[in-house]
Amino acid sequence: MAGQGSYQANAIEEKLRRSVAPLSLTEGLLFFFMLPCRSRIFSFMEPLSPQEIRSAVRAALAEDVGSGDVTTLAVVPEQAMAEAMMVAREPLVVAGLDFAEAAFRELAPAVRIERGTADGRHLQFGEWLLRISGPARAILTAERVALNFVQRLSGVATLTARFVEQMKGTRAKILDTRKTTPGWRRFEKYAVACGGGTNHRLGLHDMVLIKDNHLVAVQFEPPDPIGAAVRRAREKFPNLKIEVEVDHPEQVQQALAAGADTILLDNMDVEQLRTAVHWINGKALTEASGGVTLSNVKAIAATGVDYISVGALTHSARAVDVALDFLPRS
Numbered sequence: 001m002a003g004q005g006s007y008q009a010n011a012i013e014e015k016l017r018r019s020v021a022p023l024s025l026t027e028g029l030l031f032f033f034m035l036p037c038r039s040r041i042f043s044f045m046e047p048l049s050p051q052e053i054r055s056a057v058r059a060a061l062a063e064d065v066g067s068g069d070v071t072t073l074a075v076v077p078e079q080a081m082a083e084a085m086m087v088a089r090e091p092l093v094v095a096g097l098d099f100a101e102a103a104f105r106e107l108a109p110a111v112r113i114e115r116g117t118a119d120g121r122h123l124q125f126g127e128w129l130l131r132i133s134g135p136a137r138a139i140l141t142a143e144r145v146a147l148n149f150v151q152r153l154s155g156v157a158t159l160t161a162r163f164v165e166q167m168k169g170t171r172a173k174i175l176d177t178r179k180t181t182p183g184w185r186r187f188e189k190y191a192v193a194c195g196g197g198t199n200h201r202l203g204l205h206d207m208v209l210i211k212d213n214h215l216v217a218v219q220f221e222p223p224d225p226i227g228a229a230v231r232r233a234r235e236k237f238p239n240l241k242i243e244v245e246v247d248h249p250e251q252v253q254q255a256l257a258a259g260a261d262t263i264l265l266d267n268m269d270v271e272q273l274r275t276a277v278h279w280i281n282g283k284a285l286t287e288a289s290g291g292v293t294l295s296n297v298k299a300i301a302a303t304g305v306d307y308i309s310v311g312a313l314t315h316s317a318r319a320v321d322v323a324l325d326f327l328p329r330s
Helices: 002-018 025-033 050-065 070-075 097-107 136-166 185-194 212-217 225-236 249-258 270-280 297-301
Strands: 081-088 112-115 128-135 173-175 208-210 242-246 262-266 285-289 307-309 322-326
Touching: 050 097, 050 136, 070 136, 081 136, 097 112, 097 128, 097 136, 128 136, 136 173, 136 185, 136 297, 136 322, 208 225, 212 225, 225 242, 225 249, 242 249, 249 262, 249 270, 262 270, 270 285, 270 297, 297 307
Parallel strands: 173 307, 208 242, 242 262, 262 285, 285 307
Antiparallel strands: 081 128, 081 322, 112 128
């Protein structure tokens, strides 16, 4: 069924690209629910809601506008109208258009907005994202907030897409981490999905991940720290998946014996990863982490690991260059 849905979505996207005919209502609904950023979201990540997007935008506008946009209020007549286009100033993967729209509509509910693309799409230099028409004051005041969301989230999506591209031809998938901007975790994880990545756990509540510092607390318990930790986790949270971080071969064997669902191979070189994957032999999922870069991710993926987690997707992605160009009015 999933394969059939993917085929239908691809066919609809091709129809849109070629503009051979308008979409039917059924096709439109299918395409909406199979947008790239939605279909790639892992089970831990529920889709962003209009309410949380609006709340984030309102907070950002309150921070930026304060008691009023004094420059715009002083310079631009109240009745002035304007038209502007949001344009890519470099190749990028789009994310965050709903935030931008919400920013403009928050200040001018009747503003007219046309989308030239969708979240998850790859754009080249000069291609446009949004066309906005309406009160000049509202567009000017919302401009920076709208751009901040799109530039930051598209930066995360773009970096993720670069990692995904490097791994083509392997079975591994890119995972994000909890190394996110406070308060923006769901937004940044959404952007990772737009770039073709897979979301790891959302927080501390939806999956057991036993790390080295946890093991120190049970280091003297039988049969070994990992066995003790996994046993306790199974007893306390029987319905949650359990992942164990290991950094040397002995721990790999302990994690297998304990029945871990996933084994996180931390800071291992390529040969160590390949050996660990061979030992595990499908008895658990495998995840590589630590020191992953664009230059070495293909080699790591080629070891046969199932997942590769990259904190840089969210903690080191730079904002991409997107501009809002006001168009001359006749």
